[in-house]
Amino acid sequence: MRVLDCLTQDHNPWLVGLAALICVVGSVVLGHLYTRIRRGAARDRLPWVFLGAVAGGATIWCTHFVAMLAYKPGVEIAYAPLLTGVSLLVAMVGCGVAVTLGSIRQPWAPALGGTAFGLGVTAMHYIGMSAFTAEAFVQWNMAYVAVSVIAATVGGALAFSVGAETTLRHRRILTPALLVLTIVSLHFTGMGALTVLPFAPSDDAWTLTEAETLLAVGVAVVGFLILGTAVASYALDEQSERQSRDRLGSLIEGSVDGMLVEAEGRVVMANRAFAELCGLADEALVGRAVADWVEDLDSMPPNALVQSRLTTADGSIPVEIAVRIEATPDQTFRILAVRDLRSRVAQERRISHLARNDSLTGLPNRTSFLEKLDRTVATFGEGQFALLAIDLNRFKEVNDLYGHAVGDQLLTHIAGNLKQATLDGEFVARLGGDEFVAIVPIADREAAHTAAERLRTAMVQPLMAEHAELQCGAAIGIALWPDDASETSVLINNADLAMYRAKASLATDVCFYEEAMDEAVRQRRRVTLGLREALEKNRFELHYQLQASVETGLITGYEALLRWRQADGSFIPPSDFIPIAEETGMILPIGEWVLRQACAEAASWAEPHRIAVNLSPVQLSHIDLPRLVHQILLETGLSPYRLELEITETAMISDMERTTHILRQLKLLGVSVAMDDFGTGYSSLSTLRAFPFDKIKLDRSFMSELDGEPQSKAIIRAVLALGESLAIPILAEGVETQEQLAFLREQGCDEVQGYLLGRPARLIGAGTTTSAAA
Structure with a gap:
C-alpha cells in the first residue's frame, strides 16, 4: 500500500505515463538487441554490445529521471549534476556487462547476465537518488530497499533467461514485458522506501525549476536519440538478414528437390517442393519439428546421401536425403536436400522386372x-x-x-x-x-x-x-x-x-x-564341336583320287576329297560329318578351306592337271560364291580352266532359278561345272535342260550293280548315249574291276574314276605321273 500510495499520491500521472512509455519502448529495443547479440558470431558482438549498453542504459536512466520529475514530495527538490551524470554512466556499463554475460554459450549465462542487469539498474537508481536533495530530511526504509534489489535481480535474470529460450513462442513479447516489470518494480519500490521531511536545500544543487527544464530536454534528446539510433541499427540489421533469407529462399526455392533448413530440431525455412512432398502449405512447415516428417535424422551422417522415408499426409514415401551442417558460433543449422525416389524406385522395379522377366509374355x-x-x-x-x-x-x-x-x-x-x-x-x-x-x-x-x-x-x-x-x-x-x-x-x-x-x-x-x-544327339553335338576345333587347329586333310581317260589311259585330273584325321591317326568318314556340317552351317568355312587348299596345291603341281572340288548345296545357295571362287583363283594363281566344280542335281532342284544364275556366273570365270551323282535324282533330264554342264558324273551305284542287274547296263548305255547326243563328256565313278572298265570302253565312256585306278591318297605324285597304268 505504501508503494501504491507513493505512485498515486506523490507522482504526476502524466509524467509517469511518459516514463512508462520510455520504459516500454526501451525494453522492446533492449530485448531485440539482446536476442541479436546472442544470435551473432562472437567476433561481431562488440558493436552490438556497445549499442545495447547505450540503449539499455539510456532507457533505465530516462525512465528513472522522468519518473523523478513526476515525483512531488510537497517540498522543493534539487539534483546534484555530478551524481546525475555518474548514474547514467553506471546504467550503460551495467547494461553492457549484462548483455555480454548473457550472450555466453553456457546454460547459466542468461541468468547471470540478467542478475547483472538487475544490479546495474539498482546501482543506477540509488546513485541517481543520491543526487536528490530537498528542503527536508530524507529517510530510507531498508526493507523496501532490499525488496527492490531482489525484485530487480530476479526480474532481470528471468527476463534474460526467457530471451535466450529460442523455442519459446512468445519470447519477443515476454522479454520486454519482464524488463519493464523489472525496472518499474525497482523504481517504485525504491521510491516507496523514501520519506522526505522539510529542510533547506544546498547552495550548489539545481533547483526543481532549473532541473525540470534541463532534465526534460536532456531526457528527451538523449533518450529518444539513443533509442532511435538503436532502432535504426536494429532495423538495418534485420533488413540485411531478411535480404539474406530472401536470397537463401530464392536459392532453395529454385531447386527441384525438397529443401529444408533446420535449427534445434525446428524448421526454419522450407521450399515449395518440400511442402508439396509433405502435402502441406509452405507456412505450415516453419516452426514444426523436423522429426514429424523425416525418420532417423540424427543418425544420418553429414555430406552423404542416405535413403530414408518421408512421412506425408498420405502415408510414407521413399526419399533420398543429403544433410549438410552449417555451424555458427551461436547456432547450428542443418540443410536437408530431399529427393523424391518414387519414380526412380518404380523405374528400378521395372528394370528389375525386365531383367528377370520376358518383356513380351511377362513370364x-x-x-x-x-x-x-x-x-x-x-x-x-x-x-x-x-x-x-x-x-x-x-x-x-x-x-x-x-x-x-x-x-x-x-x-x-x-x-x-x-x-x-x-x-x-x-x-x-x-x-x-x-x-x-x-x-x-x-x-x-x-x-x-x-x-x-x-x-x-x-x-x-x-x-x-x-x-x-x-x-x-x-x-x-x-x-x-x-x-x-x-x-x-x-x-x-x-x-x-x-x-x-x-x-x-x-x-x-x-x-x-x-x-x-539320346546318345546319337549327344554324338552329333560332339561332332559339331569337333568340326570347329578341327578347322581352328588345321586337322583337315585333302586326299586326291585320280581321273583318267578310258581311251588313252592318261590322267585327266584329280578329285579332291576331304578327310578328318583324329589324334590316333584314324579318319572319320565324310558321310559321318558332312551332313552335320551342312545342318549347322559349318560347311561354309570348311568348304572355303577345301576350295582354297585344293587350288593352292594344284597350282604347285608340275603337270597342269584338272582339279575337281565338290560344292555343298549350302555353299551353292550363297550369292557371293562366284566372288569367293574368283578371289581364291587370284590368291592361288590357279588357271580357271583347271578348276572343275561338282554339284549334285539336288542342289539345283531346291531353287532352280537362283542356282542357274550362280552357275552361269561361275562359267563366266572360266571354271568348269560338272553334275555329280547323275541318275540318282528324279529330275535329271530337266536339270540337264536348264543348264549346259561341262561334264556328267555317273553315280557309282550303277557300277556296283553292273554285273548282276541288266537294267544297270541299259541305264549306263542310255546315259552314255544321252551324253553323246548333248556333246557332254561322261565320267563313270566307282570303277573297281577290269570288266567294268572294258564295258565302259566298249560303250564309249569318256573318263573313269575308282579304286581300279587308285585309292585316294594324300600325295599321289601328281607332279610326275601322267598315266593311269601306275
Whole structure:
C-alpha cells in the first residue's frame, strides 16, 4: 500500500505515463538487441554490445529521471549534476556487462547476465537518488530497499533467461514485458522506501525549476536519440538478414528437390517442393519439428546421401536425403536436400522386372529360371522333380505367313494359357523365341507325364487372329532330378535332348530322357564341336583320287576329297560329318578351306592337271560364291580352266532359278561345272535342260550293280548315249574291276574314276605321273 500510495499520491500521472512509455519502448529495443547479440558470431558482438549498453542504459536512466520529475514530495527538490551524470554512466556499463554475460554459450549465462542487469539498474537508481536533495530530511526504509534489489535481480535474470529460450513462442513479447516489470518494480519500490521531511536545500544543487527544464530536454534528446539510433541499427540489421533469407529462399526455392533448413530440431525455412512432398502449405512447415516428417535424422551422417522415408499426409514415401551442417558460433543449422525416389524406385522395379522377366509374355526369363532351378535343387535335395523343355512346332510358319506381330500375339496367348494351367509349386519360364521350360514337383514318372500333357494341352489352344485360327504344336522333353542328372547343367541338357527327340518323333509329343536313345544327339553335338576345333587347329586333310581317260589311259585330273584325321591317326568318314556340317552351317568355312587348299596345291603341281572340288548345296545357295571362287583363283594363281566344280542335281532342284544364275556366273570365270551323282535324282533330264554342264558324273551305284542287274547296263548305255547326243563328256565313278572298265570302253565312256585306278591318297605324285597304268 505504501508503494501504491507513493505512485498515486506523490507522482504526476502524466509524467509517469511518459516514463512508462520510455520504459516500454526501451525494453522492446533492449530485448531485440539482446536476442541479436546472442544470435551473432562472437567476433561481431562488440558493436552490438556497445549499442545495447547505450540503449539499455539510456532507457533505465530516462525512465528513472522522468519518473523523478513526476515525483512531488510537497517540498522543493534539487539534483546534484555530478551524481546525475555518474548514474547514467553506471546504467550503460551495467547494461553492457549484462548483455555480454548473457550472450555466453553456457546454460547459466542468461541468468547471470540478467542478475547483472538487475544490479546495474539498482546501482543506477540509488546513485541517481543520491543526487536528490530537498528542503527536508530524507529517510530510507531498508526493507523496501532490499525488496527492490531482489525484485530487480530476479526480474532481470528471468527476463534474460526467457530471451535466450529460442523455442519459446512468445519470447519477443515476454522479454520486454519482464524488463519493464523489472525496472518499474525497482523504481517504485525504491521510491516507496523514501520519506522526505522539510529542510533547506544546498547552495550548489539545481533547483526543481532549473532541473525540470534541463532534465526534460536532456531526457528527451538523449533518450529518444539513443533509442532511435538503436532502432535504426536494429532495423538495418534485420533488413540485411531478411535480404539474406530472401536470397537463401530464392536459392532453395529454385531447386527441384525438397529443401529444408533446420535449427534445434525446428524448421526454419522450407521450399515449395518440400511442402508439396509433405502435402502441406509452405507456412505450415516453419516452426514444426523436423522429426514429424523425416525418420532417423540424427543418425544420418553429414555430406552423404542416405535413403530414408518421408512421412506425408498420405502415408510414407521413399526419399533420398543429403544433410549438410552449417555451424555458427551461436547456432547450428542443418540443410536437408530431399529427393523424391518414387519414380526412380518404380523405374528400378521395372528394370528389375525386365531383367528377370520376358518383356513380351511377362513370364520369368532365363536368368530367373536358372536361379529357380538352383533353389529347387537346394530345396528338394534328394527329392524328385521334373524339368520340362518345351519347344513350339510350326511357329516359324506363323511368322512367315502372318508376320512377327501376329507371332508375338500367339506367343502371348500361349504364355497366358501356360500361366493358367500352372499349379501351385510349379514354375514356367520363357527362354527365348519359341522355347519354354517348366519345373514341376512330382512323385513319379506318371505324374511328370500328366503335367507335361496338361501344359501341352494348354499351349495348343487356338488363337483367332487375322481372320484365321492360329495354332502351334508343342514338343516336350522331360528330365527327372536326380534320376537323370546330378548337376543342373546336365539336367537342362538332358531335357533338351529329350525335347529334340520328341520334336523329331511322329508318334508322340512328349518324351522322357533316355540315355541310350539320346546318345546319337549327344554324338552329333560332339561332332559339331569337333568340326570347329578341327578347322581352328588345321586337322583337315585333302586326299586326291585320280581321273583318267578310258581311251588313252592318261590322267585327266584329280578329285579332291576331304578327310578328318583324329589324334590316333584314324579318319572319320565324310558321310559321318558332312551332313552335320551342312545342318549347322559349318560347311561354309570348311568348304572355303577345301576350295582354297585344293587350288593352292594344284597350282604347285608340275603337270597342269584338272582339279575337281565338290560344292555343298549350302555353299551353292550363297550369292557371293562366284566372288569367293574368283578371289581364291587370284590368291592361288590357279588357271580357271583347271578348276572343275561338282554339284549334285539336288542342289539345283531346291531353287532352280537362283542356282542357274550362280552357275552361269561361275562359267563366266572360266571354271568348269560338272553334275555329280547323275541318275540318282528324279529330275535329271530337266536339270540337264536348264543348264549346259561341262561334264556328267555317273553315280557309282550303277557300277556296283553292273554285273548282276541288266537294267544297270541299259541305264549306263542310255546315259552314255544321252551324253553323246548333248556333246557332254561322261565320267563313270566307282570303277573297281577290269570288266567294268572294258564295258565302259566298249560303250564309249569318256573318263573313269575308282579304286581300279587308285585309292585316294594324300600325295599321289601328281607332279610326275601322267598315266593311269601306275
